[in-house]
């Protein structure tokens with residue numbers, strides 16, 4: 001157990017955060033109650049920020065990676081035993097706690113959930129935080145009463161990780177899904193995932209007014225800023241948008257008009273600190289409502305050594321679908 005293993009460690013150099021591959025030993029890991037041998041992690045937008053040194057890590061040194069899937073090696077918790085297959089999404093990994101870009105990690109047992117039977121570890125990471133956030137958005141829309149008979153659902157930032165999985169889930173549930181994407185070359189991919197139509201970012205903007213023509217029963221927004229404002233302005237009477245992202249900016253230049261004249265709802269979605277029951281609900285719904293045959297189109301597996309390049313690509317909006325990271 002004294003053998004060293006590889007990890008991507010974020011440290012400070014000349015006042016800037018920088019990620020480097022390092023060899024660690026078990027003795028270097030945090031003092032948490034479960035030791036996990038990691039098989040896969042993933043690449044999410046937030047990982048792109050962390051690996052590029054954009055200040056996501058709030059304690060240094062920090063091991064990056066907000067998701068992981070692996071096998072329990074040692075456990076001081078009665079809930080988990082060696083050999084159990086587990087996943088972790090969020091909970092401040094890569095910000096406050098060491099994460100999944102490592103071949104081994106020690107984690108708090110309350111962050112772990114057992115890998116659902118219907119998924120392999122690679123499947124679970126093909127979903128990852130992005131996919132589980134998509135399901136949280138779908139659950140939020142359902143709770144707001146947005147059923148498939150209410151009208152069309154818009155998904156913005158459609159070709160990214162959250163958007164791709166949201167389209168696949170919503171179309172399987174019988175919604176008519178319209179994908180909004182800034183990349184023409186992704187249109188065929190988005191239709192294969194289940195989008196009935198694909199529209200450009202310009203078309204998504206409508207007339208760009210704070211109160212526009214009614215168009216959408218509901219929406220999943222990964223972009224924020226002007227795009228989210230346009231979506232709110234175009235929601236049907238009683239419509240709702242699940243807002244989870246800020247790929248286009250963290251501002252929201254909107255007005256109260258759609259809220260007070262059409263009774264629309266802005267539903268905030270957070271995956272990082274979502275309570276455990278909600279995570280278990282989301283993962284069990286993913287097991288039934290996401291068509292696994294789409295994983296191949298949606299996912300690629302990359303070695304951990306490619307993370308620095310991939311991080312730059314996701315920040316530039318160049319990644320299509322989901323990237324699983326093989327840490328071994």
Ligand code: NDP
Nearest residue numbers: 045157158159160161162181182245246247248270271317
């Ligand atoms: P990706 O980078 O995979 O996807 C983001 C997509 O947004 C891109 O593929 C692109 O889609 C679109 N986009 C990128 N830049 C811009 C821009 N400047 N203007 C308009 N559209 C743009 O990221 P993820 O899918 O992993 O995450 C999406 C968002 O959700 C991120 O902001 C992320 O931080 C957030 N997130 C939030 C979570 C939460 O708990 N609330 C959890 C997970 C993610 P296209 O090319 O199709 O236009």
